[in-house]
Amino acid sequence: MGFRGGFRPLVTLVLLCLCASRLCSLSHAKRTPRPTPTPAKKPPPSSPSQQSPPPPASYPPLPVRAVCLGGWLVTEGWILPSLFDGIPNKDLLDGTQVQFKSALRKTYLTADQGGGGAVVANRTQASDWETFKLWRMNETTFNFRTSGNQFVGIGASDGLIVATATTPTLPETFQIVRCPFDKNRVRIKAANGYFVQAIATGEVIADYGEPTRWSDFDASVFLMTKVGEQLQGEYQLCNGYGTDKATPLLRDHWSTYIVEDDFKFFASSGLTAVRIPVGWWIASDPNPPAPYVGGSLQALDNAFKWAEYVISLQRSTSWVSSLTCTLLPDHRTPGSTAPPETARRNGEQQMPTLRRRCKSSISSHPGTRRARACLPWS
Ligand SMILES: *[C@@H]1O[C@H](CO)[C@@H](O)[C@H](O)[C@H]1NC(C)=O
Ligand SMILES: *[C@@H]1O[C@H](CO)[C@@H](O)[C@H](O)[C@H]1NC(C)=O
Numbered sequence: 001m002g003f004r005g006g007f008r009p010l011v012t013l014v015l016l017c018l019c020a021s022r023l024c025s026l027s028h029a030k031r032t033p034r035p036t037p038t039p040a041k042k043p044p045p046s047s048p049s050q051q052s053p054p055p056p057a058s059y060p061p062l063p064v065r066a067v068c069l070g071g072w073l074v075t076e077g078w079i080l081p082s083l084f085d086g087i088p089n090k091d092l093l094d095g096t097q098v099q100f101k102s103a104l105r106k107t108y109l110t111a112d113q114g115g116g117g118a119v120v121a122n123r124t125q126a127s128d129w130e131t132f133k134l135w136r137m138n139e140t141t142f143n144f145r146t147s148g149n150q151f152v153g154i155g156a157s158d159g160l161i162v163a164t165a166t167t168p169t170l171p172e173t174f175q176i177v178r179c180p181f182d183k184n185r186v187r188i189k190a191a192n193g194y195f196v197q198a199i200a201t202g203e204v205i206a207d208y209g210e211p212t213r214w215s216d217f218d219a220s221v222f223l224m225t226k227v228g229e230q231l232q233g234e235y236q237l238c239n240g241y242g243t244d245k246a247t248p249l250l251r252d253h254w255s256t257y258i259v260e261d262d263f264k265f266f267a268s269s270g271l272t273a274v275r276i277p278v279g280w281w282i283a284s285d286p287n288p289p290a291p292y293v294g295g296s297l298q299a300l301d302n303a304f305k306w307a308e309y310v311i312s313l314q315r316s317t318s319w320v321s322s323l324t325c326t327l328l329p330d331h332r333t334p335g336s337t338a339p340p341e342t343a344r345r346n347g348e349q350q351m352p353t354l355r356r357r358c359k360s361s362i363s364s365h366p367g368t369r370r371a372r373a374c375l376p377w378s
Contacts, residue, residue: 066273067266072258073296074277077232083253084232087240088139092176094239095231096134099126100188100222102198109204114148115163122202131227135168136239140175143168154190154206161196161204179214184224187212195220234279238291247293254299263306276303
C-alpha cells in the first residue's frame with residue numbers, strides 16, 4: 001500500500017474521506033506499521049547499513065474515533081434542505097421523474113416500449129413508459145428522458161411528438177408552463193412555439209396555441225405527477241441555481257458550516273479522525289465541469305491546516321496525517337451517508353474515468369499532504 005509513503009510521523013488528525021470498509025482496512029494497516037522511508041536528505045555516504053533503523057512510528061490507538069463531516073463539501077439535501085430554498089421551481093430539480101396525464105382524455109403521455117417511436121397518449125395507467133426524467137436546463141426549460149434513455153422531441157415537420165433522440169438538442173427542449181393556481185397543472189411548450197396536446201386518436205402533437213383557461217376541456221393541459229425519490233445532491237443544487245448563483249451560496253456554506261473551532265472541538269473530544277466526503281469534481285478545482293462550483297479544494301486545504309494547528313495545540317507527537325479519497329459514487333457501504341445519485345445527473349455510472357481523474361489530480365499536488373497520501377483505488 002503506497003498511502004503511507006513519505007509521512008512525517010508527527011502529524012495529527014487523520015483526515016479521511018473514505019467509506020467504512022476503507023476505514024477498516026486503514027485501521028488494520030496501522031497495526032503493522034512499516035518503517036517510514038528515509039527522507040531524501042543525504043544519507044551518510046560511508047556506511048548506510050550502519051544507520052540505526054528509524055524509530056517505529058506510533059499511530060493513533062485503535063479504534064479510530066472519527067466524525068463524518070457530511071453535508072460540507074458535498075451537498076446532501078437531507079442534511080441541509082434550506083440550501084435548496086432559493087431555487088425557482090425547486091420541486092423540478094434535475095433528475096425528477098414526472099408523469100403527464102391529459103386533463104381532457106385521462107390518458108398518460110407514453111414513450112411506447114420506452115422510446116424509439118412516437119409518443120402516444122392512450123393508456124390510463126402509468127408505469128415506466130409513462131415516466132420521464134427531467135434534465136433541467138433552467139427553471140422552466142427541460143429535456144424529457146424516457147425509461148429507454150431516449151429523449152422526447154418534436155419530429156421533422158408536423159409537430160408530432162416522438163422519443164427517438166439519443167442526445168437532446170433544440171427539438172428535444174420543452175418548457176413546462178405551470179398553472180398559476182395549481183402548479184401540477186401544466187402545459188408543455190415545444191421548440192416550435194406550440195403546446196403539446198393529446199388528440200383523440202392517441203397521437204400527441206405540438207400544435208396548440210394560446211390562450212388557455214386551464215380547464216379539463218383544454219387538450220393541452222396535463223396533470224403532472226412526480227414519482228420516485230427527489231434527488232437533492234450537488235448536481236441538483238448547482239444546476240438548480242445555475243453556477244453563477246450557486247457560487248456565492250456554496251462558498252459561504254463552505255466557509256461557515258465547518259470552521260476551525262469545530263476542529264478544536266473534535267480534538268478536545270478525543271476524536272482521532274475526520275471523514276470528509278468530497279466530490280469527484282474537486283479533482284479539477286478551481287475549474288470543475290459545469291455546473292459544479294470551484295473552491296471546495298480551498299476548504300479542504302483549510303481542514304488540513306486546522307488539523308495540524310489543533311494538533312500542535314495539543315502537543316501531540318505521534319499521529320499520522322493522511323488523506324485518502326474515495327469518490328461518492330462508490331459509496332455502497334451500509335450506513336454511508338451519500339446516495340450515489342447525489343453527485344450525478346440521473347445516476348449514471350461514471351466511475352472509471354472519475355477514478356482516474358481524482359487520483360491523478362490529487363497525487364499531483366506537490367507541497368501538500370494530499371500529495372503524500374493517496375490510497376490506491378482498487
Ligand atoms: C397505444 O399506442 C401504441 C403505439 O401506437 C400501441 O402499440 C398500443 O397498443 C396502444 N395501447 C393501447 C392500450 O391502446
Ligand atoms: C430558459 O432557457 C430557454 C431556452 O434556452 C430560454 O428561452 C428561457 O428564456 C430561459 N429561461 C430563464 C428563466 O432563464
